[in-house]
Amino acid sequence: MKIAFIGDSYCADWGPDSYLDIVLRHFNNAELICTGLKGMALFHSYETLFNARIEGLDEMGKILDSQRGVPVIDEADYIVFCITSADRLATRHTMPCMLNLMDYYLDPAQDVELDAFLEHYLLAPYPVKGKGKEKGRKILQTAKNFYEDLYDISYFKHIQIGLLMQIDQLMLQKKKKCIWFTCVDHLWTKKNWPEYYPHFTPKSGPYGNVALCDISMSEEHASETEQLQITKDVRYNHLNEENNLRLANLIINIIDSNDFTPKEINMKDHFEILK
């Protein structure tokens, strides 16, 4: 069995108490073929559906056509979506991009972390310094300027819904078994924003009716990790041990029952903290 988790940091961590691992263990070490991308726009998660695992390179380091793997979308038996917030900007650098993150890394006090960020996302070569670093900093500054001077939340919400429509359509076309969770925005939940999301409810699978962020922030000590979007959250997938287990059990139950009817999942039935 092969499972893909498509989304952001709410499905990016693995380890013994991560719900991803619990699900895999339950299904006799099912194969994890994709995990979430921390801090990135939904568009970049969408791109991972079409990525193939590369199994071989030629002597020049190029991908051998014969060794090209199958794209995630075709390989996955089950797909779990954790839909990130609409405010993130996609870039050609495939890097996390949102205003508070740019503020954080451009703060002179975070200079060492800035170096690590620039190097990790190939925005500047190692060792990060001089002109390379300045160019990397300019890229981040461009994003910051965009958010401060031009960013139109209404547009970002509309394109988020447009992308969700395309993902949903793809799932239906490929007849994929999938489960939908929203991480931050109240997309198809009771707190929905009707002015932005007048049409979209997934037609390809069941969907949680509470944002995972609401569960995360209801946990004890959650306020200590208010900046959880900036990597300081030590919990797996922004959830404590108990809620990782509960989310795993929810996913396991759906897979075991093989019921992928598009319907609302009442999260209160699964998370004590919401009662």
Add this chain to the structure above:
Amino acid sequence: MKIAFIGDSYCEYVTDGSWLFFVAKEYNADIIANGIGGRHLFHAYEVLLDVVDEADYIILCISEPYRMPNKHGMHITPLHYGSEDEHLKEKLKTFHRLYYNDFISLKWHEVSQKGLLMQIDELMIQKQKKCIWFPCFENSMQGFIPKSGPIGNESLRHLPGHSDTRKNHMNLRNNQNMARLIIDIIKKENFKPREIDMKDYFEGSFKLSFLKRLL
């Protein structure tokens, strides 16, 4: 009769000699919206949302995907940008260069464009609107074929004789041809989703139909 022309500079000019003018004159219709030059499709969509309930007919001219929508509604295209605000203009100068040289994900713009087209199409169907679609550029539709109305099989940019700053980027003859095409559809009340063969209305040589290239 009320007609909304939704889009960019290809449906911006409403004065005598423009195709919008000829269509409105033919039916003694009110033009309740017209195109906004250089703006992203999203800004045209915002105009559409304001007039959708009022419009009897909606003509959609779809711009290209690489423009940048923004909270000021300014035009920002890969080649041009503009603002009345001097302070903003200065900031925009730096942003524009960095964004289009170092930052832009073309694919993100393309996928976002398709998502907006899907929403517009769904809105037209939901509201049971009579509409006609025209791609202004070859990459306007991103492979999307609307279900809500007929669509021109050639981008307006590729109309024979196109190349200038004339009304709606067309000479008088083509403004008249464009008007004739729309007048015919409205007269026949045939809004069935289908390919409109632009050669039936525009003389001269076309490149291969973008719909045919899709197939």
